[in-house]
Amino acid sequence: MAFSNHSFGQYADSSKYILPVDINTILVANFGELRPNHFHGGIDIKTEHVTGKNLLAIADGYVSRIRKSPAGYGNVIYITHPQDNIVAVYAHMLSFSKKIDSVLLDYQLQVKSNTIDYTDIPPQFLHVEQGEIIGLSGNSGSSTGPHLHFEIRDAISEHALNPLAFFPQLSESSRPRIFGIAITPLTENSSINGAHKTVFLKAIYTGNGSYKTSIPATVYGAVGISITGRDYFTGSPHRFGIYSTELYLDSIKMHQHTMDEIPFHETRFLNSLIDYSHKYNTGIYYEKTYIDPNNRLSIYNNSVNNGIIISKDSSRHRATIITSDFHGNTSEITIPLIFEKCDTFSIDTTINALYWEDFQTKTDEYYLFIPKGTLYCNAAVKVVPLPYKPSRAESKAYSFHNANTPVHKTVTIGIKADSTLLANKDGLILCRLSKGKRTIYAGGYWIGDFLCAESKYFGDFFIARDNTPPSIRPLYFRNNANLRGRTSMRFRVADNLSGIAQYNAFIDGKWTPITYDKKYGTMDIEFIDRVQPIDGNKHTIRIVLLDNAGNRKESQLTYYR
Numbered sequence: 001m002a003f004s005n006h007s008f009g010q011y012a013d014s015s016k017y018i019l020p021v022d023i024n025t026i027l028v029a030n031f032g033e034l035r036p037n038h039f040h041g042g043i044d045i046k047t048e049h050v051t052g053k054n055l056l057a058i059a060d061g062y063v064s065r066i067r068k069s070p071a072g073y074g075n076v077i078y079i080t081h082p083q084d085n086i087v088a089v090y091a092h093m094l095s096f097s098k099k100i101d102s103v104l105l106d107y108q109l110q111v112k113s114n115t116i117d118y119t120d121i122p123p124q125f126l127h128v129e130q131g132e133i134i135g136l137s138g139n140s141g142s143s144t145g146p147h148l149h150f151e152i153r154d155a156i157s158e159h160a161l162n163p164l165a166f167f168p169q170l171s172e173s174s175r176p177r178i179f180g181i182a183i184t185p186l187t188e189n190s191s192i193n194g195a196h197k198t199v200f201l202k203a204i205y206t207g208n209g210s211y212k213t214s215i216p217a218t219v220y221g222a223v224g225i226s227i228t229g230r231d232y233f234t235g236s237p238h239r240f241g242i243y244s245t246e247l248y249l250d251s252i253k254m255h256q257h258t259m260d261e262i263p264f265h266e267t268r269f270l271n272s273l274i275d276y277s278h279k280y281n282t283g284i285y286y287e288k289t290y291i292d293p294n295n296r297l298s299i300y301n302n303s304v305n306n307g308i309i310i311s312k313d314s315s316r317h318r319a320t321i322i323t324s325d326f327h328g329n330t331s332e333i334t335i336p337l338i339f340e341k342c343d344t345f346s347i348d349t350t351i352n353a354l355y356w357e358d359f360q361t362k363t364d365e366y367y368l369f370i371p372k373g374t375l376y377c378n379a380a381v382k383v384v385p386l387p388y389k390p391s392r393a394e395s396k397a398y399s400f401h402n403a404n405t406p407v408h409k410t411v412t413i414g415i416k417a418d419s420t421l422l423a424n425k426d427g428l429i430l431c432r433l434s435k436g437k438r439t440i441y442a443g444g445y446w447i448g449d450f451l452c453a454e455s456k457y458f459g460d461f462f463i464a465r466d467n468t469p470p471s472i473r474p475l476y477f478r479n480n481a482n483l484r485g486r487t488s489m490r491f492r493v494a495d496n497l498s499g500i501a502q503y504n505a506f507i508d509g510k511w512t513p514i515t516y517d518k519k520y521g522t523m524d525i526e527f528i529d530r531v532q533p534i535d536g537n538k539h540t541i542r543i544v545l546l547d548n549a550g551n552r553k554e555s556q557l558t559y560y561r
């Protein structure tokens with residue numbers, strides 16, 4: 001090994017944990033993987049393409065939190081293991097064990113809410129033993145297929161920890177692969193190969209985990225290097241995130257970031273670790289080995305000059321990036337660098353927004369407010385009219401800066417409503433165009449005559465009108481049906497634009513829980529025998545839906561059971 005101070009993942013103190021499934025454990029995703037706007041907070045375990053696999057408590061402990069939501073983690077259980085101050089999280093579950101489900105139902109009937117975050121469960125209430133089946137694996141929430149999303153969190157800080165540190169059983173020997181690197185100019189007068197523009201270089205494999213670039217790069221001024229690559233797990237056909245990335249300039253270690261622990265409130269800083277605009281434009285993630293000025297991630301250790309390489313004299317150097325996985329399998333790429341003065345060229349810089357200050361621009365037509373700490377770097381922010389009218393637009397549309405610039409906190413976007421719109425505000429909402437030009441609900445509240453939204457994206461915005469209430473229809477049964485043999489009723493729901501904001505169901509006038517799956521547009525209502533035993537009588541189910549634009553839909557059916 002050419003470099004010293006090389007550290008790999010450390011196992012937790014013990015190997016006393018069993019895996020959370022009782023089937024052959026194949027991973028689909030690992031900890032710290034790069035995802036839209038967040039780091040993957042756990043590992044994904046395959047469940048043989050189906051739901052309903054046993055989920056096991058990894059050690060003795062107690063259920064400390066239960067959540068249910070139509071998106072995100074769906075049905076999720078948190079089990080505290082006080083002996084090590086960790087919490088194991090099981091997400092996208094199909095169902096909970098009987099004893100957990102019964103406690104949840106009591107709570108849900110008491111709070112009368114379909115989205116649940118039950119946190120104050122007394123420690124002695126739902127004790128579990130190692131190996132106990134705590135529920136079944138599923139595909140609930142924003143899951144793209146049956147699997148278990150499993151996390152380990154620090155019980156005190158709630159930081160996500162790398163689960164591989166708790167399961168030496170998952171050790172493997174495949175190295176990461178490197179696909180390419182990018183060199184980016186970081187100041188106005190810096191250049192790569194004579195131009196003030198990011199240069200992308202392919203990685204060429206030379207054997208034994210080593211790669212090189214096809215050509216050296218001539219750099220001048222302050223530049224940063226990014227890398228694209230993936231990790232591989234023996235026995236899994238999937239591609240994974242890289243655990244550790246180190247940058248050396250000659251023999252000096254300039255930078256390292258490691259996926260051991262990610263504080264929940266830092267996860268959106270991912271957008272500053274990656275080349276966001278390149279990801280936006282191409283879908284490909286490049287991880288920077290340098291740190292943006294307003295990047296507050298704590299995954300970095302021992303960065304020299306924030307990983308920024310500065311070329312001022314004429315000399316030859318070599319940058320090396322080492323990638324490694326948790327188990328110490330490594331790959332490295334060497335990049336010959338020629339430091340050479342480049343003739344100055346003029347660059348149009350109209351920086352007006354400083355990341356450490358609030359920024360605001362307001363005209364008669366639009367409003368933009370960027371709170372301090374929202375940008376990762378200073379920027380030349382502008383708002384310009386969109387040259388065409390999106391199909392659903394009821395107002396002029398504007399490009400609020402660039403959709404390929406990341407936003408850490410929300411920015412306030414406002415568009416002035418004209419007198420026609422002001423005369424009838426019903427169903428007015430602010431919308432954004434997706435990259436594929438789809439109309440996406442962004443929000444809608446009024447500041448004077450401006451319709452505003454808090455947005456986590458820059459991009460193209462306009463006012464639209466949503467006067468269409470959500471729709472709902474029963475699936476697999478009709479009005480007046482005999483449902484004696486059934487355990488639940490299923491409905492298909494949809495909304496044309498703003499999305500379903502509230503949903504409630506009442507059986508014979510009594511509130512009853514709905515399980516809403518947003519991705520499938522289904523709502524399930526289970527018959528709860530202890531609330532309403534089978535009596536063969538006629539019953540009424542009434543469902544009330546409200547969308548984000550305030551449109552209401554009420555549907556009523558009768559059935560016999």
Ligand SMILES: [Zn+2]
Nearest residue numbers: 029043044149
């Ligand atoms: Zn996951």
